[in-house]
Amino acid sequence: MPIEILMPALSPTMEEGTLSKWLVKEGDQVNSGDLLAEIETDKATMEIEAVEEGTIVKLLFPEGSTNVKVNRPIAILLEDGEDISSLNNYKDSTNQAPNSKSVEKTMEATINEIDTQKEKASGKLEKIKSSPLARRLAKNLNVDLSQISGSGPNGRVIKIDIEAYIKDLESNIIPSQTNQQVFSDNSASKEIGALRYGGAEHLTKLGIEPGSYDLVPLNNIQKVISKRLLDSSQNVPSFPLTIDCEIDELLRLRKELNQQAGEFVKISVNDMLIRASALSLKHCPEANASYTPDGIAIHKHADVAVAVSIESGLITPIIRQADNKGLSQISTEMKDLASRARERKLKPTEYQGGTFSISNLGMMGIKEFGSIINEPHGMILSVGEGNQRPIVREGALDLATIMTVTLTCDHRVIDGALGAKWLQHFKRYIEKPITMML
Amino acid sequence: MSDTNFDVIIIGSGPGGYVTAIRSSQLGFKTAIIEKDSLGGVCLNWGCIPTKALLRSAEVYSNMKHAEDYGLSASPEFNLKSIVQRSRNIANQLSAGIKHLMKKNNVTVINGFASLQPAKEAPEVRVGEKIYKAKHVILATGARARTIPQAGLEPDGKYIWSAKEAMIPDTMPNKLLVIGSGAIGMEFASFYNAFGSKVTVVEMEDRILPAEDEEISALAKKAFSKRGIKIITNSKATLKVVENGVKAVLENISESNTKTYDRVILAIGIVGNTENIGLENLGVKIDRTHIVVNEYSQTCVDGLYAIGDVTTPPWLAHKASHEGIICIEKIAGRNPEPLNPISIPGCTYCHPQIASVGHTEKQAIKAGYRVKVGKFPFVGNGKAIALGEPEGLIKTIFNEETGELLGAHMIGTEVTELIQGYTIAQKLETTEHELMETVFPHPTLSEMMHEAVLNAYNRTIHF
Numbered sequence: 001m002p003i004e005i006l007m008p009a010l011s012p013t014m015e016e017g018t019l020s021k022w023l024v025k026e027g028d029q030v031n032s033g034d035l036l037a038e039i040e041t042d043k044a045t046m047e048i049e050a051v052e053e054g055t056i057v058k059l060l061f062p063e064g065s066t067n068v069k070v071n072r073p074i075a076i077l078l079e080d081g082e083d084i085s086s087l088n089n090y091k092d093s094t095n096q097a098p099n100s101k102s103v104e105k106t107m108e109a110t111i112n113e114i115d116t117q118k119e120k121a122s123g124k125l126e127k128i129k130s131s132p133l134a135r136r137l138a139k140n141l142n143v144d145l146s147q148i149s150g151s152g153p154n155g156r157v158i159k160i161d162i163e164a165y166i167k168d169l170e171s172n173i174i175p176s177q178t179n180q181q182v183f184s185d186n187s188a189s190k191e192i193g194a195l196r197y198g199g200a201e202h203l204t205k206l207g208i209e210p211g212s213y214d215l216v217p218l219n220n221i222q223k224v225i226s227k228r229l230l231d232s233s234q235n236v237p238s239f240p241l242t243i244d245c246e247i248d249e250l251l252r253l254r255k256e257l258n259q260q261a262g263e264f265v266k267i268s269v270n271d272m273l274i275r276a277s278a279l280s281l282k283h284c285p286e287a288n289a290s291y292t293p294d295g296i297a298i299h300k301h302a303d304v305a306v307a308v309s310i311e312s313g314l315i316t317p318i319i320r321q322a323d324n325k326g327l328s329q330i331s332t333e334m335k336d337l338a339s340r341a342r343e344r345k346l347k348p349t350e351y352q353g354g355t356f357s358i359s360n361l362g363m364m365g366i367k368e369f370g371s372i373i374n375e376p377h378g379m380i381l382s383v384g385e386g387n388q389r390p391i392v393r394e395g396a397l398d399l400a401t402i403m404t405v406t407l408t409c410d411h412r413v414i415d416g417a418l419g420a421k422w423l424q425h426f427k428r429y430i431e432k433p434i435t436m437m438l
Numbered sequence: 439m440s441d442t443n444f445d446v447i448i449i450g451s452g453p454g455g456y457v458t459a460i461r462s463s464q465l466g467f468k469t470a471i472i473e474k475d476s477l478g479g480v481c482l483n484w485g486c487i488p489t490k491a492l493l494r495s496a497e498v499y500s501n502m503k504h505a506e507d508y509g510l511s512a513s514p515e516f517n518l519k520s521i522v523q524r525s526r527n528i529a530n531q532l533s534a535g536i537k538h539l540m541k542k543n544n545v546t547v548i549n550g551f552a553s554l555q556p557a558k559e560a561p562e563v564r565v566g567e568k569i570y571k572a573k574h575v576i577l578a579t580g581a582r583a584r585t586i587p588q589a590g591l592e593p594d595g596k597y598i599w600s601a602k603e604a605m606i607p608d609t610m611p612n613k614l615l616v617i618g619s620g621a622i623g624m625e626f627a628s629f630y631n632a633f634g635s636k637v638t639v640v641e642m643e644d645r646i647l648p649a650e651d652e653e654i655s656a657l658a659k660k661a662f663s664k665r666g667i668k669i670i671t672n673s674k675a676t677l678k679v680v681e682n683g684v685k686a687v688l689e690n691i692s693e694s695n696t697k698t699y700d701r702v703i704l705a706i707g708i709v710g711n712t713e714n715i716g717l718e719n720l721g722v723k724i725d726r727t728h729i730v731v732n733e734y735s736q737t738c739v740d741g742l743y744a745i746g747d748v749t750t751p752p753w754l755a756h757k758a759s760h761e762g763i764i765c766i767e768k769i770a771g772r773n774p775e776p777l778n779p780i781s782i783p784g785c786t787y788c789h790p791q792i793a794s795v796g797h798t799e800k801q802a803i804k805a806g807y808r809v810k811v812g813k814f815p816f817v818g819n820g821k822a823i824a825l826g827e828p829e830g831l832i833k834t835i836f837n838e839e840t841g842e843l844l845g846a847h848m849i850g851t852e853v854t855e856l857i858q859g860y861t862i863a864q865k866l867e868t869t870e871h872e873l874m875e876t877v878f879p880h881p882t883l884s885e886m887m888h889e890a891v892l893n894a895y896n897r898t899i900h901f
Contacts (some may be wrong), residue, residue: 022791131867133842140840159842315703 003052004073009336010039010046019074023047028056036075051342054079071335072264107397112179130157137162154262225313230377236291237401240370241419242406245430247386251401253433261328269386270306270360271331275436276429277381280320280422281356287422288355288374291412297376305354305374306334308341315341316374318354327437362386368404378413379422380407444470446766447572449552449715452479454746454758455578456536462761463543465770470546470572472565476588477536477547479580481755483529484602485784487703489625491525492605493787496632500789507826516633522606554716561720562739572770577729578762579715581708581747588660590677591617597684598677601619601626604703611635611701615686617675619646621786623705624658628788631667638668638699640688648788651798651847657831658849661790685748710748726777733776735765743769750779757782783861785854790830793857794862796845799835808838812894814886816850818901821881827851832844832890834860841869846890852883870895 007017021038024030030050037048058076061068068074128145130138134157138145141162143219148165150157204210218226250272280426281288281302290297305316317337319330340346357374360383368384386403393400405426407421429436443465448455455471456478462469476483495516502514540547550565554575563570584598585592593600599607604626612635616627619641631637639646639662645655646662646669659669673690683703688695710727720739723730728751729744731737737744743765746758760777767774783795802809816822816830830850837844846860863873870891878888885900892898 132869132872133840133867136840136842136869136871 001079002057003054003077003079005036005048005050005071005077006335006339007074008039008048008339009070014070016067016069019061019063019068022059022063024056024059024075026056026059030054030056030077042386049343050077051339052077052079054082069264071332071339077095128157129155131159133159134162141166151256222313228375229372232373236373237411238373238374238408239411239416239419240406240408241416241423242368242404243423243427245403245405246400247403247430248393248401250430250433251386253437257327263330265328266365267327267331268334269362270358271327271334272436273358273360273381273383273430273435274304274306274319274322274330274334275325275327276433277356277358278304278319278325279429279436280324280425281413283425284418284422287379287414287418289378289413290355291378291410292376296413299355303354305351305357305377306337307357307359307387308338310342310344315346315351316354316357317341317346317351357381358383362403368406370406370408373408373410378410379419380408381426382408442568442570443571444468444546444570446470446574446576446769447472447570448576448578448762449563450578450580450746450748451477451536451547452578452746452758453481453755454762455479455576456539457759458576458578458745458762458766459545460543462769463545463641463714464771465766467574467766467770469544470548470570471540472548472550472552472559472563472570472585472853474549474551476533477540478529478533479578480582482532482536484605486755487532488525488529488605489601489622489629490787491528492521492629493625493789494522495524496629497789500632504826518607518610518633525605542778552715554720554742556720559713561716561739561792563584564716569706572741573744576735576747576762576765577715577737577744577748578758579711579748580758581710581727581753583704584707584709585704586706589675590679591675591706593704594679595681597700598702598704600704607701609701613683613699613701614638615640615675615684615697615699615702616705616829618705618707619643619669619671620649620705620707621647621784622891623703624662624786624788624792626703626705627662627667631662631665632789636666636668638670638697640670640673640686642672642674644672646671647792649784650786650792650794651833651845652800653833654792654794654831654847654849655884658790658792661829661849662788665789708747708753734768734774735761735766752779752782752784754782754784781861781864783857785857787854790827790850791853792849793853794845794847795857796843796859798833798845798847799833802835802837802844807844809844810836810838810894812836812890812892812898814889814893814901816883816886818889819881819883819886820852821883822851824881825851825883832856832886834890834894836870836891836894841871843868843870843873845888856884856887859884 010017019037020040023035023037030036031053032050034050035047036050039046039048054077057077057078060074060076129150129152130145131152135145137143137159143162143165145157148157148161149155151161152158195269203213250269254267254272256267258265261267285298288299288302290299303318303320303323304322305318307314307316311407318327319333322330325333337346338352355377357377358379359371359380361369362383362385366384371378371380371382382405385405386401388399389402391398391400391402407419407423446462446469448459448462448469448471451471451473459469459471481487499514499516502512505512511833537547548565551562553566554561557571560573560575563572563575566744567830583602592598593603601622610633611630614630614635614637616623616637616639618637623639624647627637627639641648645652646659647655650658663669670688673688676687676695676754678685680698683698683700685696685698686702690695710729712724712727712729720742722739722742729737729749731744731749735743735745735749745761745765747753749761757777763772764777780796783793785793789871797805799809799811812834814832817828822828822830827850830853831848832850832853833844833847834843836842846857848856873891874890874895874897876888878885889898
């Protein structure tokens, strides 16, 4: 299937740019990372790189083209082994279904770079009772305050607690080093005991022979993901609500929209799910909420985070105020965010925060699943595959395209009835999609 | 039949003992307090309170003498007997107040001198012929003025005074020698100087108020010298009573001077009251007249505790009270936070006043901190000028790395009422940031506390 190379947004405010120079010509073989073109914005000239490998079969704009809109295809790439004849169906295929490469492969979680993890952490500190000095020390020493039990009034973390924690850490380093030595002597105990730091020893304790596996060190993204998900699954009392939605009408409307809309607007099912979710949140504002120890935060806007799979992890870029945005705008923004997410070029402000998340594994054939809540969101919607299933309609067997969705709710904020109410709104928008056009 | 069995017996009714007794009773213990003299101990009867009354007379008198500075006129005279009587009345009033507090809190007051004898659970307490028993016995016997008889440094009943005699003077001495320049010495020097005595202060160390920050000491010396107090440092004194006065030999490394004074006040420290209460028989550890205790005031003897001046320094009333509370709460099975000696503020009520908490600049540096020091002078503060008190300084010492307030030091009018602000800041572990963000009311002396913080970070506004 042909791959579209899109005009990238080189800055958050960029809407269009000039294709100043092609660095490849039609017929060139490109590898991921090869330079394709120079793009000029009002601020700078930047080079764009190939993300996929294959053969450039068509350059859609000549050098020097100005006012090329962001996300507009500028070149077509064919993967190795694909026949140029597949280009004949090019337009059709893009209108029929979203390019598989541009659909968000999804799971749940948020990625922060290590610096932004600190920002998050300091936001979280406010929930932990601690003295200003303790917070300053924790910051200086790069210590996670939530790891420390406070000895001050009502468990307030004070200076001596940080000092004791650091002392503890320092005294722990020595025994673990000794253990490491014992381990390399191949005389480590196989007995399952308390888990300690260090991957190899961890598994040895669990009875897995050293040398029977390769240990890939955690990167920062993986560290952050594991911490955030662990926190969420430990701290959030969550429950799932599952409902089936008929999507025949939605698919029909999408096809119609894409046929009638301009050449380069291509609305995906996911875009419609984002809009339906945002509108449902608008209908149930009390479900657009976050738990805080001081009270429940009812958000004024529906900022919908969409999980996007990227190499070595995943990230959740956010469509801000999705309740105020039309399908074409959601679609354009989502395409830009997803492509830049994969290039790891999102700014923290583009993936931090949000009030609700969507995770879609439908394109991977998953029928239904539940997700871990991405704090501080109150709910996450897990979207399964839409496929034809037999249903009973008015006493007779019938066929319909059914999509099963599961809403995971933070019970501290959203109870069963409220979650169900939200799902009813959502189902109505999905099954009568014309209502989301209003 | 009087009751002789208690949960808690406290020996001594100073600010350590009586506060502990009240808290003990609040915690549900059947409590008794034993006092050989007047309720309230030295602090209330022969220390903190009566001297503050005297110093207030000195302050008013001094202000009257400067009436013209304020556009007023006055021809001040004083009556020493009345000044002393006022001070005694106040002490008596407060002692009666303690009696009321004991009654209100169901604390049994036993008059007499207590001694201890070994027993199973906790030592037994003997007062006269009677034996009292309790599960917990808390010693709060306090301290008394130190004397050095070999050097003639002991009260003689007429010419050589300890603090007690110095606060009930029969005469305003013409020439007065104060030996020792700690808080007690400087307060008496200040009082007698205000009423016209020619005061000389002799100090063994190289500066007066040696416990204070060096810079504050130096400013104090300047202020006292300006008022006519003669200060002799690095010197020792030996005394000999002669006819109508005392001959004092003041010697430093290189020379020795002999002078005669009408009266001498001894302010050369304190010793713990550990004698004649049977501590030897119990095996209580005593280090240079002070009882050795752990952080919860437990002695090495089961059921026996010690708080206040009879234990470790600082020897201050508020330390004794707080230590007593910690001690009794621990006994009650609570989880009190042990006292951090560095967090105890100290105040000296001479003119100008001196107050401090935490590390001095030198101590902080010696402890290995990289420091940021902030200073603000009284002359930059509107309220101080309006009060006619433009003399003084507030100084803050921060840990450069963490913003921790390591210490604060003040000299100037009313600083003893200001220091608590920094004490709270230290207890709550605020950093420079929170202090800078705090709004201080205008016009007050407290604005200088803000400025002294800002100054440490080069952000002073008014100077």
